[in-house]
Amino acid sequence: MDLKLKQYINGNWVDANSGNTRDIINPFNQEVIATVPEGDESDAKAAIAAAREAFDHGDWAYTPATERGAIVRKIAELIERDKEELAYLESLDTGKTVEESRGDMDDIAGVFRYYAELADKDGGEIIDSPVPNSSSKVVHEPVGVCGQITPWNYPLLQASWKLAPALATGNTLIMKPSEITPLTHIKVFELIEEAGVPAGVANLVLGAGGTVGSELSTHDDVDLISFTGGIVTGKKIMESASSNVKNLALELGGKNPNIIFADADFDIAVDQALNGVFFHAGQICSAGTRLIVEESIHDEFVNALVERVKKFKLGSGFDEDTQMGPLISAEHLAKVEKYVETGIKEGATLAVGGSRPEDPELQNGFFYLPTIFTDCTTDMDIVQDEAFGPIITVEKFNEETEAVKLANDSIYGLAGGVWTNDSAKAERCAGKMRMGTVWINEFNLYFPHAPWGGFKQSGIGRELGKLGMEEYTQTKHIFQNFKPEPLNWF
Ligand SMILES: NC(=O)c1ccc[n+]([C@@H]2O[C@H](COP(=O)([O-])OP(=O)(O)OC[C@H]3O[C@@H](n4cnc5c(N)ncnc54)[C@H](O)[C@@H]3O)[C@@H](O)[C@H]2O)c1
Numbered sequence: 001m002d003l004k005l006k007q008y009i010n011g012n013w014v015d016a017n018s019g020n021t022r023d024i025i026n027p028f029n030q031e032v033i034a035t036v037p038e039g040d041e042s043d044a045k046a047a048i049a050a051a052r053e054a055f056d057h058g059d060w061a062y063t064p065a066t067e068r069g070a071i072v073r074k075i076a077e078l079i080e081r082d083k084e085e086l087a088y089l090e091s092l093d094t095g096k097t098v099e100e101s102r103g104d105m106d107d108i109a110g111v112f113r114y115y116a117e118l119a120d121k122d123g124g125e126i127i128d129s130p131v132p133n134s135s136s137k138v139v140h141e142p143v144g145v146c147g148q149i150t151p152w153n154y155p156l157l158q159a160s161w162k163l164a165p166a167l168a169t170g171n172t173l174i175m176k177p178s179e180i181t182p183l184t185h186i187k188v189f190e191l192i193e194e195a196g197v198p199a200g201v202a203n204l205v206l207g208a209g210g211t212v213g214s215e216l217s218t219h220d221d222v223d224l225i226s227f228t229g230g231i232v233t234g235k236k237i238m239e240s241a242s243s244n245v246k247n248l249a250l251e252l253g254g255k256n257p258n259i260i261f262a263d264a265d266f267d268i269a270v271d272q273a274l275n276g277v278f279f280h281a282g283q284i285c286s287a288g289t290r291l292i293v294e295e296s297i298h299d300e301f302v303n304a305l306v307e308r309v310k311k312f313k314l315g316s317g318f319d320e321d322t323q324m325g326p327l328i329s330a331e332h333l334a335k336v337e338k339y340v341e342t343g344i345k346e347g348a349t350l351a352v353g354g355s356r357p358e359d360p361e362l363q364n365g366f367f368y369l370p371t372i373f374t375d376c377t378t379d380m381d382i383v384q385d386e387a388f389g390p391i392i393t394v395e396k397f398n399e400e401t402e403a404v405k406l407a408n409d410s411i412y413g414l415a416g417g418v419w420t421n422d423s424a425k426a427e428r429c430a431g432k433m434r435m436g437t438v439w440i441n442e443f444n445l446y447f448p449h450a451p452w453g454g455f456k457q458s459g460i461g462r463e464l465g466k467l468g469m470e471e472y473t474q475t476k477h478i479f480q481n482f483k484p485e486p487l488n489w490f
């Protein structure tokens with residue numbers, strides 16, 4: 001592997017201060033694929049100091065936005081140049097199919113291109129002044145030093161949603177990837193260096209959440225924390241970010257409903273319902289794991305799903321015919337197994353799956369069979385909790401209002417879907433569904449210019465789109481009086 005396998009702090013590739021390391025495991029066969037530095041609070045502090053110095057005394061925040069945009073565009077070009085290597089590393093690290101990783105790399109380059117184009121489009125705004133002989137303008141400035149924390153399921157994709165807008169707007173940053181999937185982050189920091197981002201502006205610290213992540217979210221020299229991950233961690237970060245009232249963006253979990261009306265195109269809805277969950281073995285924040293199916297087609301729909309699921313090909317992400325790879329880790333596999341046990345105890349009916357596969361070739365990997373539960377109701381934990389695995393729960397409905405009520409019965413509000421050929425009905429449902437994204441006759445589509453984020457406990461703030469850029473700026477009003485006069489009050 002031609003990777004530096006180091007942290008990147010203040011323009012230098014460095015080991016952990018402690019000298020500690022962590023083995024990175026291939027989830028397909030548990031082999032060690034790399035050994036990387038295991039940073040801790042002291043490495044985080046060094047990176048924060050570098051980012052603070054680069055923001056307060058460096059040129060980056062004052063570099064013309066067109067120049068910053070050109071550097072961000074260059075990163076996109078380098079990602080396109082090294083797409084195959086990046087896709088290989090992402091699949092090795094996460095177990096997802098290399099075909100999917102290639103798609104991720106295209107999306108990631110697209111995100112850097114999008115923010116490169118937006119970089120110099122905001123020249124501020126002149127607003128009307130109530131005072132004669134004066135000017136009043138509103139400008140947007142970088143927030144400062146940004147801590148960025150990413151999860152393991154879409155490592156580089158989630159990082160790109162943070163890195164590109166932060167750099168385009170003139171911030172400095174410290175990125176902390178999930179400790180179990182750092183490889184594509186390391187590679188992209190090599191590209192960030194090659195693209196000409198000045199030392200200290202973008203820093204990469206590797207290590208655990210409780211050490212590096214916690215330092216980023218509590219340290220007073222960090223002005224903004226942008227976190228993507230689970231709800232429990234998100235709540236902790238929100239608490240620690242209060243120490244110096246950091247700007248906060250949280251992209252948290254989801255338990256996403258997918259409503260299937262009887263008048264939907266049956267075969268397409270079946271196909272996309274499967275894709276909406278089993279892609280990347282269900283380890284997707286927006287997976288449509290709560291299927292809510294109109295009673296008149298329920299049995300036929302479930303049968304069609306089950307027949308398709310039985311034919312899924314599980315295997316190595318590098319085999320061309322593999323449709324679904326392993327889960328990320330032994331710990332996560334155990335969580336998914338426990339969740340299925342809960343479903344059975346709660347009285348849901350196991351329609352298919354519900355165990356690890358028997359295939360001898362899959363025994364060294366963290367595989368779990370695609371699983372469907374029927375007879376599910378909203379009072380069950382398996383309908384309310386995020387499994388983050390290859391599991392669908394199916395609920396039934398008869399009336400449109402009932403479907404929406406079921407869909408909204410959740411602490412989450414990330415995304416949801418509606419399948420129907422009645423566009424008025426679809427719009428009515430979409431208008432009432434309390435989620436950051438609603439897809440009609442589509443599922444799991446995201447692109448750079450559409451904002452992404454959650455209602456309710458799925459998060460705060462937005463990534464992607466213009467709003468994803470605004471997260472990294474603060475607004476300043478500058479008023480100038482060209483003819484000041486005494487007030488003669490005192
Ligand atoms: N909303 C979205 O766009 C989105 C996208 C991808 C994943 N997710 C969510 O991410 C979760 C899965 O990812 P995960 O298991 O890596 O989540 P996680 O919360 O366990 O970890 C996410 C990141 O936070 C770090 N972390 C852990 N404890 C921390 C602490 N105390 N302080 C600071 N950082 C800490 C981890 O090291 C990791 O880098 C799922 O809930 C999924 O829905 C959401």
Ligand SMILES: C[N+](C)(C)CC=O
Pocket residue numbers: 153154157283284285286446
């Ligand atoms: C946001 N998304 C769908 C790319 C990944 C969620 O886990």
